[in-house]
Amino acid sequence: MEMVLQRSSGGAGAMACHRAAAGSPELQESAVELRRGPWTVDEDLTLINYIADHGEGRWNALARAAGLKRTGKSCRLRWLNYLRPDVKRGNFTAEEQLLILDLHSRWGNRWSKIAQHLPGRTDNEIKNYWRTRVQKHAKQLNCDVNSDRFKDAMKYLWMPRLVERIHATAAAGDGSSNSNSNDVSCRSGLTMAAAAVAACFDSSPSMVTTTSSSDSFTSESHGELEKSLLTTRGGETISCGDWMQHVDNEFWSNTHNIQPAADKYNHQFQDQELSGWVQGFSEGVSESLWSLEDIWKTQ
DNA sequence: AACTAAATCAACCGCTCCCTG
DNA sequence: TCAGGGAGCGGTTGATTTAGT
Numbered sequence: 001m002e003m004v005l006q007r008s009s010g011g012a013g014a015m016a017c018h019r020a021a022a023g024s025p026e027l028q029e030s031a032v033e034l035r036r037g038p039w040t041v042d043e044d045l046t047l048i049n050y051i052a053d054h055g056e057g058r059w060n061a062l063a064r065a066a067g068l069k070r071t072g073k074s075c076r077l078r079w080l081n082y083l084r085p086d087v088k089r090g091n092f093t094a095e096e097q098l099l100i101l102d103l104h105s106r107w108g109n110r111w112s113k114i115a116q117h118l119p120g121r122t123d124n125e126i127k128n129y130w131r132t133r134v135q136k137h138a139k140q141l142n143c144d145v146n147s148d149r150f151k152d153a154m155k156y157l158w159m160p161r162l163v164e165r166i167h168a169t170a171a172a173g174d175g176s177s178n179s180n181s182n183d184v185s186c187r188s189g190l191t192m193a194a195a196a197v198a199a200c201f202d203s204s205p206s207m208v209t210t211t212s213s214s215d216s217f218t219s220e221s222h223g224e225l226e227k228s229l230l231t232t233r234g235g236e237t238i239s240c241g242d243w244m245q246h247v248d249n250e251f252w253s254n255t256h257n258i259q260p261a262a263d264k265y266n267h268q269f270q271d272q273e274l275s276g277w278v279q280g281f282s283e284g285v286s287e288s289l290w291s292l293e294d295i296w297k298t299q
Numbered sequence: 300a301a302c303t304a305a306a307t308c309a310a311c312c313g314c315t316c317c318c319t320g
Numbered sequence: 321t322c323a324g325g326g327a328g329c330g331g332t333t334g335a336t337t338t339a340g341t
Contacts, residue, residue: 308334
């Protein structure tokens with residue numbers, strides 16, 4: 001059952017109510033004292049029952065007709081984000097995380113648009129996921145999530161590292177989290193990962209292009225890659241290896257903090273074939289790594 | 300066990316878009 | 321064509337929960 005705790009009626013919220021009474025679309029609702037803050041069980045039931053009988057839409061009218069002392073906006077939000085029967089609760093699956101990352105790389109903060117492609121998930125939930133999980137990593141690196149630095153760190157550092165991890169896991173025949181994995185799934189995961197890295201490097205003419213063979217990408221080749229990479233920023237050519245070293249140190253010094261979150265997600269992975277590849281994604285989350293199609297095509 | 304910091308997420312706000320008269 | 325209202329979107333806030341000391 002939902003905890004019902006009334007928020008303070010003062011502060012900005014109360015001021016907002018006054019603004020509403022001063023001539024906004026909320027004018028009619030302000031005739032009665034509007035409730036704010038967390039919804040009570042009774043309110044939820046009232047809203048659910050009303051929508052079951054009359055359908056949704058026309059939220060301001062709905063709020064009045066249902067006898068809810070809430071704004072239409074509030075009713076709509078409560079319904080869409082919480083009460084809808086098909087709303088999915090709980091942690092995002094690996095597939096969902098992957099989809100969010102991919103779609104965000106295409107559309108940016110178009111949360112509603114992204115949510116349309118994740119059945120049962122709300123824009124609010126996706127937005128919260130992005131802000132808490134992804135932006136956290138950017139913050140740890142003292143850079144903006146949209147910065148070239150962060151994107152490059154994902155592309156050229158974390159991705160190869162992830163491939164290495166996957167490779168290592170597969171080579172070790174890891175059975176802890178993927179006890180059902182067989183050679184086929186391992187190879188498939190590695191192929192996908194290799195294709196992802198290749199897609200990253202293909203976008204830059206100066207980058208070393210890997211083959212689709214998982215075996216061709218080793219720690220040694222990654223090391224050589226770091227040394228050879230050059231990147232141009234603002235007309236100034238700098239050594240990628242220098243700043244990568246810095247980013248690398250910072251990032252990996254924080255992995256012990258990130259691991260619990262990764263474990264939390266990993267145990268929920270449903271697609272065994274995908275799970276091996278996605279493993280570690282919660283550690284170095286990507287914003288604009290590759291297109292999902294690139295991955296699926298390689299399978 | 301108590302306290303603090305960090306993370307999470309429901310709810311709110313302001314703005315914009317779209318529809319209707 | 322324009323104005324007004326409703327709906328939806330993205331950003332932000334702050335209460336609660338969880339993790340760490």
